[in-house]
C-alpha cells in the first residue's frame with residue numbers, strides 16, 4: 241500500500257523557488273515535479289542559475305522564496321522549512337549529492353574505503369568488517385580496483401574521483417540523487433564510461449535523479465525530462481526527446497542547433 | 503614517609519589561621535570574585551549538559567597557556583578554605599608543574615594540600631586519573647589543551663557546533679576505520695574519544711586510554727578546563743562514558759609485559775624507564791601516590807625480573823610478578 245501511495249505522489253515537488261543574491265537573480269519562480277524513478281535534466285548556459293536551483297532544492301541553500309516538498313520515508317517534509325535535524329537526516333540517508341568538483345564531495349585525505357564508509361557509519365553501522373565489505377562491493381560497482389581501497393582520493397584520476405563520489409553517495413541506497421555537472425572536466429572517453437555506469441546504476445537501483453549539465457548529449461542519454469534555464473528562469477520544459485527534437489523556445493533552438501553545428 | 507597523613511599546609515599545622523597563610527595583595531585564590539562567579543555559572547551549565555563544551559571568558563593566569571590555565575581557573579573558582587588540594591602531572595605529585603600549582607593555591611587560598619588521593623577534595627590533573635577510585639564529593643579537574651574532538655576534520659567552529667548539535671558523528675568512526683585499515687587496530691592511545699551520556703562526543707584530554715574506563719559512572723564530579731581555547735565541560739557523577747569502538751574491534755586498554763618494579767602492581771598504568779645504553783628497562787607505576795601506598799603496605803616488586811620471565815607470566819595467563 242505504501243508502495244502504491246508513494247508512486248502516486250511526486251518524490252519532489254518544487255513550488256515557485258526563487259533565489260536572489262542581493263539584487264542579482266540566481267533563479268526565479270521555478271516549478272516542477274520529480275516522480276519516483278525519474279531522471280530530470282537541468283540545462284542552460286553558464287550563469288543561467290542551474291547550480292543555484294540545485295542547491296535550493298537539495299537543502300543546501302535557503303531559497304529566497306518558495307517551497308520544496310520531499311516525500312521521504314518519514315512522510316512529506318518541506319526541505320526549506322523543516323527543522324534542521326529532520327532535513328539533514330533525510331539528506332544523509334535518503335539523498336545524495338555528487339558535486340562538479342570532487343573536492344567538494346570527497347574527503348581528500350581519507351582513504352577510499354573511509355569515504356565510502358562514512359555515511360554507513362554516520363547512520364549507525366558499528367562493524368568494521370561490514371563497512372569494509374560494503375566499501376569493496378561499491379568500489380567494484382563503480383569500477384575502481386579493490387586494491388585502491390586504502391588509497392586517498394588525491395592519488396586518483398578525475399574520473400576515478402567522480403566514481404568514488406558516486407559510490408560514497410549511493411552506498412546507503414538513497415532514493416534521490418542530485419548531480420551537478422558530474423562529467424564536466426573529464427576526457428570524452430572517460431565521460432562516456434561514467435555515463436554508462438550512471439545509466440546502469442539508475443536502472444539497477446531505481447534511482448530518482450536531478451542532474452545539472454550544459455551538455456545536451458548527456459541529457460539525451462540519461463534524462464527522461466528536461467528543464468531549460470536562461471537568466472534564472474525556466475524557459476522550456478518537457479520530455480527530453482520532445483525538447484531536443486522539437487524545441488519551442490528560441491533559446492532552446494539556439495542551444496540545440498549549437499550542438500548540431502559545433 | 504609520614505604514614506598517618508600527607509597533608510601539608512604552609513603554616514605546618516592543619517587549622518592555622520587561614521588569613522595569615524594567604525599572600526597579601528591578591529584576591530582569595532587569585533581570581534577576582536566576579537570572574538569566579540562567571541566560571542561557576544559556566545561549570546553549572548557544563549554539568550547540566552554532560553560532555554557539551556561551554557565557552558567562557560578565560561582569564562590570564564600567572565603562567566603561560568599550556569601549563570594548565572584552564573584547570574587552574576576551575577580550581578580557583580571552586581576552592582574553599584576547607585578544601586584539600588592534590589595536583590598531579592602525568593600521575594606524579596612531585597613534578598615542577600604540580601608542585602608550583604599546589605604552592606600557588608596554598609599561598610593564594612591558604613588551603614591544605616596533599617599527595618594522597620583519598621584525602622583530597624579537589625584533584626587537579628594533567629594527563630592521568632589516579633588509580634585509587636575516586637568517591638562521591640571529590641572533584642577531579644582536568645587540564646585540557648585541545649577540547650574539540652572534531653577539530654582534526656573540521657576547522658570551522660560553526661560547522662563543528664552544528665555537528666555536535668545534530669549528533670553527526672560519522673566522521674569520528676571514519677577516523678577509527680582509518681586506523682584499523684592502516685594499522686590493523688585502533689591506534690589512538692591518548693585522548694581517546696568518548697561518548698558521554700549517549701549524547702555528546704567528548705575529548706577526555708590527553709589521558710591514556712587506560713584511564714577511560716575510570717570515567718564511566720565515576721562517583722566524583724569530573725570537570726575539564728581549556729584555558730587557551732576558552733572551554734569548560736563536565737561529566738557529572740555516575741554518568742555513562744563510553745569509549746568509541748566497533749563491534750568487531752572493541753575498545754581495549756594497554757597492557758605491560760611486567761608488573762611495577764617497585765610495588766608489584768599488575769593493574770596500574772606503568773611508565774617505562776630505560777636503565778642503561780643496552781636497553782634494559784623496568785616499569786613503574788605512573789601514579790606515585792598509588793605506588794607509595796602499596797609499598798607502605800608492604801607490597802614489593804622485583805626490579806631484576808627480566809622482561810622474558812614476565813612474558814611467560816602473560817602466556818600462562820598469570821600476571822603475577824612479585
Ligand SMILES: Nc1ncnc2c1ncn2[C@@H]1O[C@H](COP(=O)(O)OP(=O)(O)OP(=O)(O)O)[C@@H](O)[C@H]1O
Nearest residue numbers: 261264265266285286287288289290291292293454
Ligand atoms: N554566491 C553568489 N553570490 C552572488 N551571486 C551569485 C552567487 N552564486 C551565483 N551567483 C549568480 O547567480 C547566477 C546563477 O549562477 P549559478 O552558479 O547558479 O549558474 P550556473 O547555471 O550553475 O552556471 P555554471 O554553468 O557556470 O555553473 C549568476 O549570475 C551568478 O553570478
Ligand SMILES: [Mg+2]
Nearest residue numbers: 290291292420
Ligand atoms: Mg553551476
Ligand SMILES: [Zn+2]
Nearest residue numbers: 762765787793
Ligand atoms: Zn607501583
